[in-house]
Amino acid sequence: MNPYYFASIALILIGLYAVLTKRNVLKILVGLSIMETGVNLLLISVGYVSGRSAPILSEGITPDRAVDPIPQALVLTAIVIGVATTAMALSVVINLYERYKTLNVEEIRRLRG
Amino acid sequence: MSQYASLLIALPLFGAFFIPILKRTSKNAVMPFLVLVTLIQTGIAAWVFNEVYTTGKPIIVLAGGFKPPVGINLYIGHFAALFVLVIALASFLMAVFSLRAVSIEPKDKYAMLFLLLMLGATGMISTGDIFNLFVFMEITAISAYALTAYNKTGEASEAALKYIVLGGIGSSFFLVGVALIYGSLGTLNMAHIAELAHLVNPTVAKAGLALLIFGLAVEAEQFPLNAWAPDAYQEAPHPVTAMFSAFVVKASLYAMGRVIYILSAVEGWDSILRLLIILGTLTVIIGEMSALRQSNVKRMFAYSSIAQVGLIAVGLALGTQAGLSASVFHMFNHAIVKALMFLAVGYVALELGGAEISKFEGLGKKMPITAFAITVGAVSIIGIPLFNVFWSKVQLILAALNAQYTWVVALILGASLVEATYYIRLIHAMWFKGEGEKVKESNVLALVMLLLVALIIVIGIYPEPFWNAMQKAGSDIFDVAQYVKNVPLLGVNP
Numbered sequence: 369m370n371p372y373y374f375a376s377i378a379l380i381l382i383g384l385y386a387v388l389t390k391r392n393v394l395k396i397l398v399g400l401s402i403m404e405t406g407v408n409l410l411l412i413s414v415g416y417v418s419g420r421s422a423p424i425l426s427e428g429i430t431p432d433r434a435v436d437p438i439p440q441a442l443v444l445t446a447i448v449i450g451v452a453t454t455a456m457a458l459s460v461v462i463n464l465y466e467r468y469k470t471l472n473v474e475e476i477r478r479l480r481g
Numbered sequence: 482m483s484q485y486a487s488l489l490i491a492l493p494l495f496g497a498f499f500i501p502i503l504k505r506t507s508k509n510a511v512m513p514f515l516v517l518v519t520l521i522q523t524g525i526a527a528w529v530f531n532e533v534y535t536t537g538k539p540i541i542v543l544a545g546g547f548k549p550p551v552g553i554n555l556y557i558g559h560f561a562a563l564f565v566l567v568i569a570l571a572s573f574l575m576a577v578f579s580l581r582a583v584s585i586e587p588k589d590k591y592a593m594l595f596l597l598l599m600l601g602a603t604g605m606i607s608t609g610d611i612f613n614l615f616v617f618m619e620i621t622a623i624s625a626y627a628l629t630a631y632n633k634t635g636e637a638s639e640a641a642l643k644y645i646v647l648g649g650i651g652s653s654f655f656l657v658g659v660a661l662i663y664g665s666l667g668t669l670n671m672a673h674i675a676e677l678a679h680l681v682n683p684t685v686a687k688a689g690l691a692l693l694i695f696g697l698a699v700e701a702e703q704f705p706l707n708a709w710a711p712d713a714y715q716e717a718p719h720p721v722t723a724m725f726s727a728f729v730v731k732a733s734l735y736a737m738g739r740v741i742y743i744l745s746a747v748e749g750w751d752s753i754l755r756l757l758i759i760l761g762t763l764t765v766i767i768g769e770m771s772a773l774r775q776s777n778v779k780r781m782f783a784y785s786s787i788a789q790v791g792l793i794a795v796g797l798a799l800g801t802q803a804g805l806s807a808s809v810f811h812m813f814n815h816a817i818v819k820a821l822m823f824l825a826v827g828y829v830a831l832e833l834g835g836a837e838i839s840k841f842e843g844l845g846k847k848m849p850i851t852a853f854a855i856t857v858g859a860v861s862i863i864g865i866p867l868f869n870v871f872w873s874k875v876q877l878i879l880a881a882l883n884a885q886y887t888w889v890v891a892l893i894l895g896a897s898l899v900e901a902t903y904y905i906r907l908i909h910a911m912w913f914k915g916e917g918e919k920v921k922e923s924n925v926l927a928l929v930m931l932l933l934v935a936l937i938i939v940i941g942i943y944p945e946p947f948w949n950a951m952q953k954a955g956s957d958i959f960d961v962a963q964y965v966k967n968v969p970l971l972g973v974n975p
Binding site for chain 1: 612615616619622623626627630633634635636638639640641642645646648649650652653656657659660663664669711712715716
C-alpha cells in the first residue's frame with residue numbers, strides 16, 4: 369500500500385464533509401475543490417513508482433526508469449475540467465447573491481415541492 | 482469511409498466555436514445557423530445509422546490511426562447509431578423551438594452551449610474509453626449547468642447551484658472509480674477492460690464499478706443524486722428541458738449499462754446489478770409519489786421523467802438480454818414522448834405565461850393542437866395499448882418475469898396506476914374545465930408536434946420493426962465478447 373492513498377482519501381473525505389455540512393455556499397465550493405484535489409492526488413499516486421523520475425525522455429532516463437505518464441495526462445485534463453466547473457459555479461453564485469442577498473443555503477430555497 | 486463518422490463529434494465542436502465569429506458579422510444569423518448545424522448533424526447521423534444497420538457491423542474510428550489501447554477509439558455500434566440519430570433529431574426539433582422560445586440575450590452563448598450539450602451526449606454514447614467518457618460527461622454537465630442558469634433569475638441560479646454541487650460530487654466519485662480500475666488493470670479502453678476483467682481483484686472491481694455508477698447516477702437521475710433534476714427542469718429554458726429529458730439522461734444510462742456489462746466477468750458481479758435494481762426501484766417510487774402532488778406541470782413532468790428513468794435502470798440491471806432490449810426500447814419511446822411533452826408544455830408556458838396547472842384549464846379550447854399533443858403523450862406514457870410506451874412496458878414486464886423478478890411487474894403496474902392518476906387530472910383540466918379565447922398556434926411548432934404524435938402512433942401500431950432494431954441495440958451492450966472482438970486491439974487482432 370502506498371501512503372499517498374491515505375492522504376488522498378483523507379482529502380476526499382474532508383471535502384465531502386465540507387460539502388455536506390457547511391451552510392455558506394462559498395465554503396461548499398471550497399469543499400468541492402478539496403475533493404477534486406484529493407481525487408487528482410489519488411490518480412497521480414496510482415501511477416507513482418518510488419524512486420523513478422518524471423516521464424520525460426532525456427539522458428539516462430528510459431521508459432523503465434520513469435513513472436507511468438498516463439495518470440499524469442489524466443490529471444492535467446481533470447484539473448482543467450475542475451477549473452471550468454469552479455468558474456461556472458462562482459459565476460452562478462455571483463448571480464445568486466445579487467438576487468437573494470445571502471450566501472446561506474438555508475435561505476436559498478424558493479424552489480420546493 | 483467510416484472515418485467520416487468522426488464528423489459527429491467534429492461538426493458540433495466547430496459549429497460551436499464558429500458562432501462567436503458569426504456573431505461579429507450578423508447577430509440575427511446565429512439561431513438559423515444553430516438550426517442548420519443540427520440539421521446537418523441529423524443528416525450525418527442518418528447516414529451512420531443506415532451504414533451500421535445495413536452492414537450489421539459497427540463503425541470504429543481510431544483517433545490518429547493508433548490502435549487501441551494506445552490510441553482512443555470511437556465505437557458506433559447498433560446502440561450508438563440509433564441514439565446518435567435520436568440525439569441529432571431531438572436537437573434539430575428543439576433548435577427549431579428555440580427560434581421562438583429563447584428571447585433573452587445573449588443568444589450566441591445559448592447556441593454555443595446548445596451545440597456543446599449535443600456534442601457531449603453524442604460523445605458519451607459513441608466513445609470507447611472510460612476517461613474519454615468522463616471528459617464527454619463533463620462537457621455535457623458544464624453546458625447543462627450553464628444552460629440551467631441561462632434565464633438569470635434567482636430561481637434558475639438556485640437550480641444550477643444544486644446541479645453543480647451534486648455534479649461535482651458525482652464527477653469526483655467517477656474519477657475515483659476510473660483510478661481504481663486503471664490502478665488494477667492498467668488500461669482505460671473499454672474493450673481492453675472487458676478482455677482483462679476476469680483477472681482483476683473482485684473487491685477492487687466492484688468498488689470501482691459502484692463508484693462509476695454513483696458518478697453517472699447524477700446525470701442519469703438515479704435516486705440519491707437526483708435532487709437537482711426537478712428544479713433544473715422547471716427553471717431551464719423550455720427547449721433545454723426537453724433535451725435533458727430526451728437524451729442527456731439516456732446517454733448517462735447507456736454509459737452506466739456499458740460500464741456494468743464490460744465488467745461482467747468479475748466475480749460477484751451480481752451484487753452490483755442488485756444495487757442498481759434497488760436504486761432504480763427507489764427512483765420509480767419517489768418519482769411517482771412526488772409527481773402526484775405537483776401543481777406546476779413542468780415540474781410534474783420532471784418527476785414523471787425521473788420515474789421512467791428508474792424503470793429503465795431496473796431493466797438495465799435485470800442482467801438478461803431481453804431486459805436490456807426492453808430497457809433500450811423504453812429509452813427510445815420515452816425520448817420521443819418526453820421531447821413532445823416538454824415541447825408542448827414549454828409552448829403553453831410561453832403563450833400563456835406560466836406552467837401552473839391553472840393555466841392549462843380550457844387549453845382544449847385555447848390551443849387545440851397543443852392540448853391534443855399533450856393528451857397523446859400522456860395517454861402513451863400511462864401505457865394504453867396502441868401507443869408506443871405500452872409495448873416497451875410489456876417487454877419490460879416479460880423480461881422481468883423471465884429473470885424471476887416478479888415484484889418488478891407490480892412496480893411497473895403500480896407506477897402506471899399512479900401515472901394515470903396525475904395525467905388524467907391534467908387531461909381533465911385541459912378538456913373539461915375552463916373557457917378561453919382561441920390562441921393562434923405557430924404552424925411550424927404544430928407541424929413538429931404532429932410529427933412526433935404520428936411517430937408515437939406508428940410505433941404503437943407497428944412495433945415489430947422498431948422492436949427488432951431495439952433488440953440489436955440491446956445485444957450491442959449485452960454481447961461483450963462480440964464488442965471485444967469488434968475493436969481492433971493492439972497485439973490481439975492482426
